[in-house]
Amino acid sequence: MFNMMAVVSIIVDKYKIKPAEAANGKIAIDMFKEAMEKPCQCANRAYKLVFMDINMPIKNGYQATEEILKMVEREQQLRKNVSADRANSNFCTIIALTSYTTSDVEERCLNLGMKRVIFKPLNTVKLKECIDTYFYGPYRNSNNNNNQLLN
Secondary structure, X not given: OHHHXXXXXXXXXXXXXXXXXXXXXXXXXXXXXXXXXXXXXXXXXXXXXXXXXXXXXXXXXXXXXXXXXXXXXXXXXXXXXXXOOHHHOOOOEEEEEEOOOOHHHHHHHHHHOOOEEEEOOOOHHHXXXXXXXXXXXXXXXXXXXXXXXXX
């Protein structure tokens, strides 16, 4: 709980963005699905950046990531823009947050299509680096003002 409060605090204080929050993996999937179903023609109507806690109730971070990235793949195939390779997608970036510090966990996260893994306790430098790189980086020259983060 503390780490999510810290993530939200950093995002609000430094970036002036109000992130969406999900209490469990199922809610995260439902929120992402609802955002994807919005009747909008813009390229990014869903969440650009997701901080995914691996150890969540109901559906864990691995399960939620798999389902979210399947939605992203379907969207990309419909739009016929990039390949279906989840790991190379900038449509939605998922960053794992976990207290499990083994290389197996990191490898599993990356193999699922998450771009980075931030180990707890929260490292604010890495968090800010992820936001700057994955939230603002690919969209710096875009006119899209869809400032949505999900954590």
